[in-house]
Amino acid sequence: MNRPSDRGQQLVGVFLLGMLLFNYPVLALFNRAASALGIPLLYAYIFFSWALVIALLALVVERSR
Amino acid sequence: MLQSWVIIPVSLAYLGTLFAVAYYGDHRADQGRSIIANPYIYALSLGVYATAWTFYGSVGRAASDGVGFLPIYIGPTLMMALWWLVMRKIIRISKTNRITSLADFISSRYGKSALLAGLVTVIAVIGVIPYIALQLKAVSHSFTILAQYPEVVLPAQREPVPIQVDTAFWMALLLATFTILFGTRHLDASERHEGMVAAIAFESLVKLVAFLAVGLFVTYGIYGGLGDLFARAREHSHLSTLLAPLGGAAGSYASWAWLTLLSMFAIMFLPRQFQIAVVENVNERHLDKAIWLFPLYMLAMNLFVIPVAFGGVMHFSTLPVDPDTFVLTLPMAEKQEAIALLVFIGGLSAATGMVIVETIALSTMVCNDLVMPVLLRMRAMRLAERKNLTGLLLGIRRGAIIAVVLLGYLYFRFAGEAYALVAIGLISFAAVAQFAPVVIGGIYWKGATRAGALAALAAGFIVWLYTLLLPSFAKSGWLPIGFLEQGPFGIGLLKPYALFGLEGLNDITHAMLWSMVANVGAYVLVSVLTRQSVAEQAQAARFVDVFRRGSEDADVHFWKGSASLPDLRALLARFLGPERADGVLAAYATRRGFASPATMPADASLVNFAETALAGAIGGASARIMVASTVHEDVLSVDEVRSMLDEASQVIAYSHELKQKSQELVAATNELRAANERLQELDRLKDDFISTVTHELRTPLTSIRAFSEILHDSPELDAAERQKFLTIIIQESERLTRLINQVLDLAKLESGRAEWQSSQIDLRTVIEDSLNATGQLFRAKSVLLEARLPEHVPPVSADRDRLVQVLINLLSNAAKFVAVGEGRVVVELRHVAGALRVDVRDNGPGIAFEDQRIIFEKFRQAGDTMTEKPQGTGLGLPISRQIIEHLGGRLWVESTPGEGATFSFELPVAPAARSGAPDLGPVRGA
Numbered sequence: 001m002n003r004p005s006d007r008g009q010q011l012v013g014v015f016l017l018g019m020l021l022f023n024y025p026v027l028a029l030f031n032r033a034a035s036a037l038g039i040p041l042l043y044a045y046i047f048f049s050w051a052l053v054i055a056l057l058a059l060v061v062e063r064s065r
Numbered sequence: 066m067l068q069s070w071v072i073i074p075v076s077l078a079y080l081g082t083l084f085a086v087a088y089y090g091d092h093r094a095d096q097g098r099s100i101i102a103n104p105y106i107y108a109l110s111l112g113v114y115a116t117a118w119t120f121y122g123s124v125g126r127a128a129s130d131g132v133g134f135l136p137i138y139i140g141p142t143l144m145m146a147l148w149w150l151v152m153r154k155i156i157r158i159s160k161t162n163r164i165t166s167l168a169d170f171i172s173s174r175y176g177k178s179a180l181l182a183g184l185v186t187v188i189a190v191i192g193v194i195p196y197i198a199l200q201l202k203a204v205s206h207s208f209t210i211l212a213q214y215p216e217v218v219l220p221a222q223r224e225p226v227p228i229q230v231d232t233a234f235w236m237a238l239l240l241a242t243f244t245i246l247f248g249t250r251h252l253d254a255s256e257r258h259e260g261m262v263a264a265i266a267f268e269s270l271v272k273l274v275a276f277l278a279v280g281l282f283v284t285y286g287i288y289g290g291l292g293d294l295f296a297r298a299r300e301h302s303h304l305s306t307l308l309a310p311l312g313g314a315a316g317s318y319a320s321w322a323w324l325t326l327l328s329m330f331a332i333m334f335l336p337r338q339f340q341i342a343v344v345e346n347v348n349e350r351h352l353d354k355a356i357w358l359f360p361l362y363m364l365a366m367n368l369f370v371i372p373v374a375f376g377g378v379m380h381f382s383t384l385p386v387d388p389d390t391f392v393l394t395l396p397m398a399e400k401q402e403a404i405a406l407l408v409f410i411g412g413l414s415a416a417t418g419m420v421i422v423e424t425i426a427l428s429t430m431v432c433n434d435l436v437m438p439v440l441l442r443m444r445a446m447r448l449a450e451r452k453n454l455t456g457l458l459l460g461i462r463r464g465a466i467i468a469v470v471l472l473g474y475l476y477f478r479f480a481g482e483a484y485a486l487v488a489i490g491l492i493s494f495a496a497v498a499q500f501a502p503v504v505i506g507g508i509y510w511k512g513a514t515r516a517g518a519l520a521a522l523a524a525g526f527i528v529w530l531y532t533l534l535l536p537s538f539a540k541s542g543w544l545p546i547g548f549l550e551q552g553p554f555g556i557g558l559l560k561p562y563a564l565f566g567l568e569g570l571n572d573i574t575h576a577m578l579w580s581m582v583a584n585v586g587a588y589v590l591v592s593v594l595t596r597q598s599v600a601e602q603a604q605a606a607r608f609v610d611v612f613r614r615g616s617e618d619a620d621v622h623f624w625k626g627s628a629s630l631p632d633l634r635a636l637l638a639r640f641l642g643p644e645r646a647d648g649v650l651a652a653y654a655t656r657r658g659f660a661s662p663a664t665m666p667a668d669a670s671l672v673n674f675a676e677t678a679l680a681g682a683i684g685g686a687s688a689r690i691m692v693a694s695t696v697h698e699d700v701l702s703v704d705e706v707r708s709m710l711d712e713a714s715q716v717i718a719y720s721h722e723l724k725q726k727s728q729e730l731v732a733a734t735n736e737l738r739a740a741n742e743r744l745q746e747l748d749r750l751k752d753d754f755i756s757t758v759t760h761e762l763r764t765p766l767t768s769i770r771a772f773s774e775i776l777h778d779s780p781e782l783d784a785a786e787r788q789k790f791l792t793i794i795i796q797e798s799e800r801l802t803r804l805i806n807q808v809l810d811l812a813k814l815e816s817g818r819a820e821w822q823s824s825q826i827d828l829r830t831v832i833e834d835s836l837n838a839t840g841q842l843f844r845a846k847s848v849l850l851e852a853r854l855p856e857h858v859p860p861v862s863a864d865r866d867r868l869v870q871v872l873i874n875l876l877s878n879a880a881k882f883v884a885v886g887e888g889r890v891v892v893e894l895r896h897v898a899g900a901l902r903v904d905v906r907d908n909g910p911g912i913a914f915e916d917q918r919i920i921f922e923k924f925r926q927a928g929d930t931m932t933e934k935p936q937g938t939g940l941g942l943p944i945s946r947q948i949i950e951h952l953g954g955r956l957w958v959e960s961t962p963g964e965g966a967t968f969s970f971e972l973p974v975a976p977a978a979r980s981g982a983p984d985l986g987p988v989r990g991a
Contacts, residue, residue: 008150011356015146024318030680031311035299038292040308043371044133050142050364052343057146058357 010060014053021049072211072409079271079410081245082416083264087247090263101262102347104354110341111359112269114141114332115204115366116196116419118490120272120412123367125389126487127374131307134487134628136321138367138780140328142360148352152333152342154508156349158611163681167339167500168434172686174507174608175515176601179686182434184519185500188526189336190427190469192496194594195537197423197473198480199489200416201240207412208395211405217386217394233477240420241470246871248425249462261421262345268418273366275411276392280369283376284396291372298375301382307375323574327491330498336426337419344426403471420470428465433684436461441690454639458683480541490575492533498577499525502585510592511605517592525584532576535836536561620668628667628695633675636695640682649678754923758808761939765797765804772797807940811923814947821867825860825975828894828901835872836892842880848888858896867948871956874941875905875968882909882966900954900971911962920958921946945970 030045037044056064093100100106119137121619126134132687147746148235164170172182209232210217247261288294298304311318332338346352377391386394393412396404432932437458502525503518539548539561552560562572564579597605637646650662653674659665672692679688772790776782813819836852843850891906912920923943949970960966 011146011149015143018139018146020145022136022143023322027311027318027321031309033305033309035295035308038295040295040298042132042309042311046132046139047364047368050139050360053142053146054357054360054364057360061149061353061356 007060011057014056014060017056018053020051021053022046068411072208072406074405075410076204076413079413080239083267084243084246086267087260087264087786089092089260091250091258091260094259099259099347101259101266101345104351105358106262106266107346107351108343108355108358108362109269111265111355112362112366113265113337113341113418113422114142114274114335115269115272115363115415116195116490117200117412117416118487118488119366120276120415121203121207121389121392122199122487122490123370124374124391125387127370127712128378128388128391131310131371132311132321134370135367135862136324137328137331137487138363140325141332142363143325144329144332145356145360148356151505151508153349153352154611155333155504156343156346156352158508158608160346160349161611162607162685163677165684166430166433167334167336167504167683169428169680169684169686170339170343171500171503171507171518173680174504174604175518176598176604177511177685177689178515178519179434179438179690181515181519181522182430182684182686183315183438184522184526186427186430186435188496188499188522189430190472190533192499192529193336193423193427193493194469194472194476195480195489196493196533197420197470198477199493200420201233201237201474201477202489203389204236204413204416205231206390207409208232208236210390210393211409213703214397214402214405215400216253217398226285229476234474237470239566240417241424243417244421244424244466244470245463247421248428249466250457255919258425259345261425265341265418265422265457268414269362270667271414272363272411272418275407275414276366277369279392279396279404279408279411280373282399282401284369284372286401287376287380287395288372294372294375297379301375301379304375304378307648317570317574320571320574322489323577327494327498327577330501331494334497334500334504335423335493336430336497337422340422340426340429357534400984420473424466424469427469429464429684431465431469432458432461433687436465437683437687438690441687441694455642458640479543480537481971492537495533495573495576495580496526496529497585499529499580501504502581502588504980506588507605508608508611511602512597512607513588513592513605513927514595515601516595517588517590520591521584521588523585525580528580528583529576532561532564532579533572534570538961628672630665630667630671632695633667633671634662636691637675637678640679640691675716757923761804762801765801769794769801770796804940807944811940811944811947814944814951821950822863823864826863826865826868828858828903828972829854831865831868832892832894833871834901835869835876838869839873839876842877843888843890846880846883846888847886848880848890851889851891853891853893853898855894858894859974861901863972864948864954867952871945871948871970872905873901874945877906878941878968879905879909883907884909896974897971900973902969902971904967904969906965906967908965911964912958912960912966913962917958917960921956 030042032041034041035044090100101110123134123137141678156982158164159170162173166172168182168185172178175181199462234556247264248258284291284294288297299308311321333342373391373395374388377386377388377395380395380398393405393408396408503513503521505586506513509519535544536549538544539546547555549561551557556564562575564575567575567578570578587641634646634650637649641649647662653661653671654660654665657665657670665671676692677686679691682688683691773793776787776790832854833851836850876892880888883890887908889908891904893904893906895902895904921942923940946956949972952972954970954972956968956970958966958968
């Protein structure tokens with residue numbers, strides 16, 4: 001259990017993490033012609049980070065219910 | 066075979082299914098068993114964000130620059146994290162104020178300004194028209210392409226088709242009809258459309274399934290999975306550059322960031338998103354699930370965009386196929402009729418969902434915030450006469466829906482062909498992004514003014530028009546192309562795509578940058594420079610502090626005027642219908658604790674309630690006008706409100722003062738009571754004293770009188786006897802005189818009226834004088850008297866006569882109590898720390914411990930005064946103690962019964978002597 005204000009802060013935290021993951025310069029680190037498991041690195045990174053952010057959102061929201 | 070006669074019935078059957086879902090939703094809502102009142106439906110209905118743009122356009126965008134389509138979905142994902150803070154607040158505000166559209170929201174925040182509501186509506190309509198055009202374009206193209214099955218033939222660009230055979234035109238009419246059936250079957254005071262939401266949620270599922278189906282088919286049907294697909298793409302000349310496209314084909318990181326921001330605004334402020342997320346929200350707790358479910362939906366929707374795009378590019382590398390159609394043309398090329406038809410339905414689903422919600426939201430705005438205010442102003446008298454305006458309201462809305470859809474069609478026909486789908490959509494995104502500063506600023510910044518909001522919207526909108534909309538006309542040939550290339554009138558600095566010489570950004574980034582600078586700049590600057598009216602201040606507080614407020618009844622209404630219940634009821638009935646009007650009034654009366662509406666006072670709360678109820682039907686700005694026309698309202702000026710506030714604060718100040726005064730009064734009363742008690746105590750003491758004194762006086766007086774009477778009545782007494790009696794009379798008289806003197810002396814000492822003649826004296830001479838004066842007493846009783854005096858003592862500051870009085874009193878007491886012949890009295894003078902101490906020690910019977918204290922009280926003597934004859938007046942010791950204390954010293958007794966008593970006193974050494982010479986030299990007394 002956590003309090004509503006905690007939830008707000010945690011969600012802002014996830015937002016800031018997302019802003020970091022999906023912007024220059026972190027994005028530039030993966031903008032290379034390499035691949036991960038046969039998938040181009042940039043796409044693999046974006047979709048993985050996207051899923052990560054969604055998982056964190058779900059964690060924060062569902063845990064504080 | 067997929068001929069038109071197959072596609073059209075299937076499409077109509079699908080739309081029929083949608084309608085059935087909607088009908089069922091409305092039916093359940095009427096029964097009070099809502100099917101949309103759960104978070105999953107809410108999250109799915111938010112999927113209306115994914116339109117034909119997503120369904121067809123993302124693939125087209127991905128085919129040209131790889132990742133460029135993604136910020137449009139990542140932005141909303143990030144924004145969802147902030148929804149719990151921002152959107153929850155917007156929802157709460159909207160529910161509290163019965164806000165039914167974005168225009169209503171903005172105008173309500175800024176003092177229910179009709180002008181602002183109108184401006185928002187105009188921007189929303191103009192801004193969203195390209196977006197609607199996009200849907201029409203996508204659906205009509207997909208229809209045209211699918212109808213050619215199995216040939217993959219693209220419709221020729223700008224083919225001059227007459228309107229009556231243009232599929233887009235018929236599509237537009239069909240959608241408008243469908244929307245009218247969905248959204249304006251009846252007038253709801255809260256503008257909620259449960260059936261529509263159910264249908265939208267259903268559509269979200271359909272388009273997701275369709276896209277996943279085609280994605281799986283392309284990835285695993287045409288190619289051997291993701292690995293195979295990307296491996297082949299790496300060898301493809303164009304695609305290999307798209308594997309790490311940022312900073313290259315997809316544009317700069319700045320453009321990526323701006324697109325993210327743009328879509329963050331779009332997810333909140335597109336009219337259809339506001340409608341679904343805010344107006345149609347049943348319970349703000351539904352946000353919880355939507356915060357992660359909706360991003361998950363978007364993720365799923367985008368999973369196969371890249372595979373389909375890359376697959377299409379490789380598959381059609383030799384054919385001129387528009388990448389925007391890959392989703393449809395890939396299954397067609399592979400002869401997959403079912404999948405192709407499913408894709409068409411999915412695209413139709415995405416487009417219809419968008420058009421339905423968007424036009425319903427826009428029609429509400431056009432009706433409530435644009436047409437009604439004008440009609441009410443222009444023809445207020447005639448409108449006021451009409452009993453029931455619900456029909457008129459519905460008519461305006463239906464007209465607005467048709468007008469908006471047809472405007473979309475016109476844009477598509479005259480300007481839409483020049484752009485890919487995504488580019489058209491982004492123009493609309495940039496338009497609605499102009500709402501972001503005034504909304505977000507409005508719910509957190511109380512100081513933002515109406516003028517600031519008007520300036521912000523106008524500035525942002527004008528920049529948007531100039532840098533995005535006009536260029537789209539120029540590209541389509543409706544404006545000279547030189548407007549774009551050389552700037553208007555050849556002024557290079559004003560080129561719409563490189564305003565003030567800002568080059569190197571793509572058109573959207575460029576437009577966003579300048580419009581946001583103009584928008585936010587005007588908003589802040591004008592807000593800071595202008596002042597809010599009273600209504601604005603009240604509304605600003607309602608919005609910003611929405612979580613701090615209690616129920617709506619607790620609001621303070623700055624309102625004065627007069628209203629009548631029948632007038633208000635008639636007003637409500639005109640817009641809501643008589644039954645609903647009576648219903649809401651009865652509910653309100655019950656809530657406020659009245660038996661029936663008729664007994665309610667037509668006060669500010671009721672007027673406010675009527676306005677809020679009306680706002681649900683015709684919008685805040687119109688409701689304001691209508692209520693104002695019914696209620697005789699005196700407009701409150703800022704000065705009046707200020708004087709009201711001043712009065713209130715003065716009253717508060719007065720009551721504060723009053724409280725303070727009464728506290729002071731209580732304190733004073735307590736002091737008085739204490740003083741009174743002390744006075745009563747003193748009074749009692751005085752009475753005691755007087756009765757004691759008179760008693761003491763009466764004793765000698767009685768004996769004097771008794772012996773005098775004996776002498777008077779007995780002349781035969783012999784001389785010796787007579788002499789004896791006379792002696793007694795003289796002794797008693799002396800005693801009486803002494804007593805009276807002492808009483809007078811004590812009274813003087815106690816009242817502070819005694820005269821003191823202070824001088825520097827040598828205690829040794831005082832003692833010697835006293836010994837001389839009492840010497841006869843001791844000699845008469847054969848008592849040994851010894852004086853132990855040091856050679857030198859420092860002087861003390863005192864009254865010499867008073868000190869002699871004290872010493873004589875102590876010495877005569879000692880002489881009185883020692884035994885004849887055996888008595889021994891010692892007087893000792895010592896110098897102790899800072900003081901001189903005198904002890905008078907005797908070897909008499911001593912004083913019992915319990916008597917040691919009372920002997921210093923007036924008229925009290927040790928021993929049993931009833932049986933023993935008193936040996937003094939009982940005032941000597943009290944007087945002595947008074948004298949010593951007055952001189953700054955103390956007097957006390959130490960005694961052990963049977964071993965004598967020692968009376969001692971100390972006097973402080975005179976200051977000069979203490980700090981200076983210890984020795985004044987021997988001062989010899991007599």
